[in-house]
Amino acid sequence: MIKVGVLGAQGKMGAQTCLAVEAADGVELVARLDLGDDLDALTAAGAQVVVDFTRPEVVMDNLGWCIGHGINAVVGTTGFDDERLATLRSQLEQSPGTGVLIAPNFSIGAVLMMQFAAQAAKYYESVEIVELHHPDKVDAPSGTARRTAELVAAARREAGLGSSPDATTTGLDGARGADVDGVRVHGIRLRGLVAHQEVLFGDTGETLTIRHDSMHRESFMAGVLLGVRRIVDTPGLTVGLENFLDVG
Numbered sequence: 001m002i003k004v005g006v007l008g009a010q011g012k013m014g015a016q017t018c019l020a021v022e023a024a025d026g027v028e029l030v031a032r033l034d035l036g037d038d039l040d041a042l043t044a045a046g047a048q049v050v051v052d053f054t055r056p057e058v059v060m061d062n063l064g065w066c067i068g069h070g071i072n073a074v075v076g077t078t079g080f081d082d083e084r085l086a087t088l089r090s091q092l093e094q095s096p097g098t099g100v101l102i103a104p105n106f107s108i109g110a111v112l113m114m115q116f117a118a119q120a121a122k123y124y125e126s127v128e129i130v131e132l133h134h135p136d137k138v139d140a141p142s143g144t145a146r147r148t149a150e151l152v153a154a155a156r157r158e159a160g161l162g163s164s165p166d167a168t169t170t171g172l173d174g175a176r177g178a179d180v181d182g183v184r185v186h187g188i189r190l191r192g193l194v195a196h197q198e199v200l201f202g203d204t205g206e207t208l209t210i211r212h213d214s215m216h217r218e219s220f221m222a223g224v225l226l227g228v229r230r231i232v233d234t235p236g237l238t239v240g241l242e243n244f245l246d247v248g
């Protein structure tokens, strides 16, 4: 039985995670913590894995604490850049045997969407990403969109392609979205949505659209549970759930 603690347990994803862990075989929910709770409750409860769905501004402190106490972590919280990943790698070197999974998206379909987009990238002159989320989301663009843009940009670089063509010379700030690694990312926030993304490719006479929709937060739970079960045997830093699937 893997003992699991949840950070951000009263949040939208944390609450869903608590339900999923309670209902799953081979895992046991031993701690639910939220803002202001003492992390020592994790060691007191014997947590072997912490699932973090908190906020980009607090997640690094949470992970520093977990790694320092030899507790594995499965992280859905967004906000990871190369600098943060480098910090985690060096912290993990001091705690051999401890594992951290950073997953920009736990939904299997979203992982496939990212993989398919990376595969398609080298064949198209133009690419743009549209991410669509509920209006209570704290960050923009989404972690998934950032990761998709990075994967697409890497594939384009490898194929010798530059940025998408864009002849805009005048306009309003923001009208062309954010530039992530040379890929334009557009964010929509709309009541009624959960988490959705389109990756649009274009070339002469054709377009290809790869779209994924999470209609409910349950869509992330199979991935979270997979992460919990695998991270106990996967020391060091793992970025992306695809590493625990056979689609990477």
Ligand SMILES: NC(=O)C1=CN([C@@H]2O[C@H](COP(=O)(O)OP(=O)(O)OC[C@H]3O[C@@H](n4cnc5c(N)ncnc54)[C@H](OP(=O)(O)O)[C@@H]3O)[C@@H](O)[C@H]2O)C=CC1
Pocket: 007, 008, 009, 010, 011, 012, 013, 014, 033, 034, 035, 036, 053, 054, 055, 056, 058, 075, 076, 077, 078, 079, 103, 104, 105, 106, 107, 139, 143, 220
């Ligand atoms: N990887 C993935 O598949 C997914 C990732 N996410 C990401 O997960 C994160 C959380 O999303 P969501 O659940 O919607 O957000 P919520 O705002 O609903 O939940 C965040 C929770 O974390 C709590 N919290 C804040 N600071 C701390 C702290 N220091 N320690 C413990 N808990 C804390 C908040 O408490 P309070 O409200 O009191 O501040 C709140 O209960 C976001 O970064 C989001 O992008 C979301 C969906 C899927």
Ligand SMILES: O=C(O)C1=N[C@H](C(=O)O)C[C@H](O)C1
Pocket: 078, 104, 105, 106, 133, 137, 138, 141, 142, 143, 144, 145, 194, 195, 196
């Ligand atoms: O905040 C959310 O809701 C989501 N956050 C993640 C992200 O930023 O990519 C994953 C998913 O899109 C839902």
